[in-house]
Structure formats: structure tokens, C-alpha cells
Amino acid sequence: MNTPPVHAPMDQFPRAADGQLIVGGVPLSQLAERVGQTPFYAFDRGLLRQRAAQLRAVLPASVKLHYAMKANPMPALVGLMATLVDGIDVASAGELKVALDAGADPHEISFAGPGKREVELRQALAAGVLVNVESPREVELLAKLSAELGLPARIALRVNPDFELKGSGMKMGGGPKQFGIDAEALPALMARIDELGLGFEGFHLFAGSQNLRAEAICDAQRKSYELALRLAQHTRQPVRFLNLGGGFGIPYFPGEQRLDLAPIAENLAALAERARQEMPQASIVIELGRYFVGEAGVYVTRVVDRKVSRGQVFLVTDGGLNHHLAASGNFGQVIRKNYPVTIGNRRPDAPSESTMVVGPLCTPMDLLAERMSLPCAEVGDLVVIFQSGAYGASASPQGFLGHPGVVEVLV
Numbered sequence: 001m002n003t004p005p006v007h008a009p010m011d012q013f014p015r016a017a018d019g020q021l022i023v024g025g026v027p028l029s030q031l032a033e034r035v036g037q038t039p040f041y042a043f044d045r046g047l048l049r050q051r052a053a054q055l056r057a058v059l060p061a062s063v064k065l066h067y068a069m070k071a072n073p074m075p076a077l078v079g080l081m082a083t084l085v086d087g088i089d090v091a092s093a094g095e096l097k098v099a100l101d102a103g104a105d106p107h108e109i110s111f112a113g114p115g116k117r118e119v120e121l122r123q124a125l126a127a128g129v130l131v132n133v134e135s136p137r138e139v140e141l142l143a144k145l146s147a148e149l150g151l152p153a154r155i156a157l158r159v160n161p162d163f164e165l166k167g168s169g170m171k172m173g174g175g176p177k178q179f180g181i182d183a184e185a186l187p188a189l190m191a192r193i194d195e196l197g198l199g200f201e202g203f204h205l206f207a208g209s210q211n212l213r214a215e216a217i218c219d220a221q222r223k224s225y226e227l228a229l230r231l232a233q234h235t236r237q238p239v240r241f242l243n244l245g246g247g248f249g250i251p252y253f254p255g256e257q258r259l260d261l262a263p264i265a266e267n268l269a270a271l272a273e274r275a276r277q278e279m280p281q282a283s284i285v286i287e288l289g290r291y292f293v294g295e296a297g298v299y300v301t302r303v304v305d306r307k308v309s310r311g312q313v314f315l316v317t318d319g320g321l322n323h324h325l326a327a328s329g330n331f332g333q334v335i336r337k338n339y340p341v342t343i344g345n346r347r348p349d350a351p352s353e354s355t356m357v358v359g360p361l362c363t364p365m366d367l368l369a370e371r372m373s374l375p376c377a378e379v380g381d382l383v384v385i386f387q388s389g390a391y392g393a394s395a396s397p398q399g400f401l402g403h404p405g406v407v408e409v410l411v
């Protein structure tokens with residue numbers, strides 16, 4: 001008999017004896033009182049530390065771990081991450097400010113992203129961070145600004161590779177892309193960097209995001225390494241920095257399972273060993289966003305109304321897609337699927353019913369759970385959406401429809 005696919009168990013968050021979910025050591029109802037409002041996001045420090053420790057335990061010690069802070073730019077969380085990782089990857093001057101405020105070492109900050117404005121490049125130079133350049137324009141501008149400010153430019157080349165990351169939720173390399181510089185155009189640009197006397201430090205290859213297939217990730221990392229090795233012949237300067245991307249996914253939807261890190265660790269160990277011979281000054285860097293933070297966060301919203309329409313139960317909550325676009329299915333998903341959801345103040349094994357969880361916005365897109373079997377809930381109960389530590393508040397249209405904003409806490 002075929003059983004329908006189910007969500008991966010969300011057992012990273014324990015339950016109290018009364019069935020209540022515990023986040024950061026605090027029972028959920030108490031946490032909601034402490035926050036003083038719903039909706040809110042809560043990020044569990046213990047789980048963030050645990051995830052970083054798990055990665056350190058399996059990956060080769062020589063591989064540097066960077067946090068891609070666009071996944072979650074909450075300042076307190078970035079402050080914690082800065083103590084757990086080797087570097088922070090930023091994608092705007094706004095993120096750069098948060099990373100510097102958090103105490104991250106500028107030498108270990110890298111700045112990627114297409115269309116960097118002149119003022120952003122000036123800020124990057126003044127901060128002393130590595131700039132992952134995405135066009136010849138950025139190289140010429142950095143040369144000019146470096147001379148003007150009397151500060152050395154630190155340059156890595158973001159490569160648009162000649163391959164794609166298979167099975168990735170979001171492809172960000174291969175074919176025509178706004179990201180990076182086509183691999184075939186790089187030899188000429190590298191000669192230009194040498195000619196301008198700019199400091200070249202290495203390569204940044206990011207093929208895609210949200211991948212749950214270890215073999216596909218290993219394949220992309222191997223191809224990225226080979227490509228960087230070929231390109232390295234076109235400069236006189238040694239490669240010091242080899243960012244092989246990341247793309248490690250987390251299970252969001254029914255049928256998805258947690259990524260197996262063992263083959264990735266093995267593959268990286270082999271690449272690190274090759275690098276020791278072939279690019280002896282290079283540090284291999286892996287940059288991860290959601291894998292670090294996604295599973296450590298929940299979104300919590302309160303039931304404002306319970307309605308039954310033609311037999312279907314609807315829980316109308318005080319939060320919705322304006323705070324959590326991704327859970328509504330409108331952040332890059334092709335087919336809408338449910339995130340893992342629970343009623344956080346009730347026993348998970350309480351009598352259940354088919355439930356629609358919707359927000360208060362006047363649009364049918366404002367849907368947080370579609371016909372999920374959830375414990376029977378009443379007005380005042382707390383709906384919890386798991387896997388919400390990444391691409392939450394900062395990736396949602398909070399101004400849409402004028403409801404109050406969401407609060408974020410690190411617990």
C-alpha cells in the first residue's frame with residue numbers, strides 16, 4: 001500500500017510534559033508572553049550552535065565555513081553566527097554594516113552581488129573586505145577607487161560556470177545569468193587585473209540553492225574546483241580563496257529528507273587534499289545560509305478566528321504571507337506545498353482535523369497550510385511554522401495590506 005509522503009520529523013524542538021513546544025528552553029505560551037505580541041519569529045541559539053558544531057565535526061578542518069547572511073540578517077543572530085563561523089558573506093552595503101557591527105573580521109567578509117553601486121564599492125574598500133566582482137565594470141571601478149582612496153582592493157572573481165547544479169531549488173549559475181562573469185570571459189579579465197596592479201585573491205562559484213541531493217552537490221563542487229584550477233593558470237597571483245558555494249538544502253515539504261553530509265565531507269576532503277598540492281595557498285570556503293539557520297527558527301502566529309466554510313475548517317491567524325512569504329508558497333516555489341506546521345500549545349497527538357490556516361490578508365495567496373491534519377485548534381491557540389529560520393521576515397512584503405510588523409527574537 002502506498003502511504004502519502006510525510007514531513008521530516010521536526011524533533012529538533014522538544015515538547016514539555018503538557019505537549020507544549022519548547023523553543024530555546026522556553027515553553028511556547030510563556031515565550032509568546034515574553035515577546036509581548038504575535039506574530040513573531042523565534043530562533044533557537046542552542047540549535048544554531050549545534051548545527052555549526054555538526055558541520056565542523058564532519059567537514060575537513062581546513063575547509064572554512066562562511067555564513068551567507070541574506071538567509072537571516074537579524075543583527076543579534078548575525079552576532080552569534082559571527083562567533084560560530086570563519087567568515088560572513090554579505091550581498092549589500094546594508095548587510096556589510098550588520099556584519100561589521102556584529103564584530104566579524106573584515107578580512108573574512110566577502111561581498112558578492114550583481115550591480116554593486118559605486119558607494120558600496122567605496123565602503124567595501126574602506127572596510128577592507130574581499131569583493132567578489134561580478135562584471136568588468138566593477139574591476140575598473142575598484143581600480144579607480146583604490147587609487148583615489150589610497151586603499152588596496154581585494155578582488156575575487158565570481159564565476160558563472162559552464163555547468164548547472166542538478167536538482168537545485170534555485171539555479172544561480174550556468175547558461176546566461178546576471179550572476180558572476182562567464183567563465184570563458186575570465187582569462188582576459190584576469191590579465192586586466194594583473195595589468196591594473198590589483199590584488200587578486202581567488203574565485204567564487206555558487207551554482208544554486210536548496211539542494212537535498214548530496215551527489216549533485218559533490219558533482220558541482222568537483223566541477224567548480226576543476227574550473228578554478230583551469231582558470232588559475234591565467235594569473236600571476238596565487239589563489240588564496242576558493243569559495244565552492246554551498247546550496248545545502250533543508251527538508252521543507254512532505255517526502256523530503258535531511259541532507260546526508262557524509263559524502264559531501266568525503267568529497268571536500270579529497271578536494272582539500274588536491275588543493276594542498278595544486279593551489280597550496282588556497283583556503284577552500286563553503287558558504288551556507290539556510291542550512292545554518294533554517295531549521296533553528298519557527299514562525300508563531302495566533303488564531304484570531306475559527307470558521308467553517310462548507311465543511312472545511314479555516315483558522316484565520318494574525319500573521320500570514322506579509323511576514324512569511326515563503327511558507328505561503330510565493331517565494332520561488334513552482335507548486336505550492338505545505339511547510340511543516342503544528343499547533344504549538346497543544347499535544348501533537350491530540351484529536352486532529354483537516355485544517356486550512358490562512359492569514360488576514362484579502363488575497364487567496366495568504367495561505368499558510370492547506371488541508372493539513374492538525375490538532376483541533378481554537379481562537380487564541382498558537383500556530384507554529386517550522387523551518388522558518390531562513391528567508392523569513394527580511395524576505396517578506398511586510399508593508400502589504402498595512403498589518404503590524406513581525407518581531408524577531410533569539411532565544
Ligand SMILES: *Cc1c(COP(=O)(O)O)cnc(C)c1O
Pocket residue numbers: 068070071089112206208209210246247248287288289290291390
Ligand atoms: C543566497 C546565496 C547563498 C545562500 O544560499 P542558501 O540556500 O541560503 O544556503 C549563498 N551564496 C550566494 C552567492 C547567494 O546568493
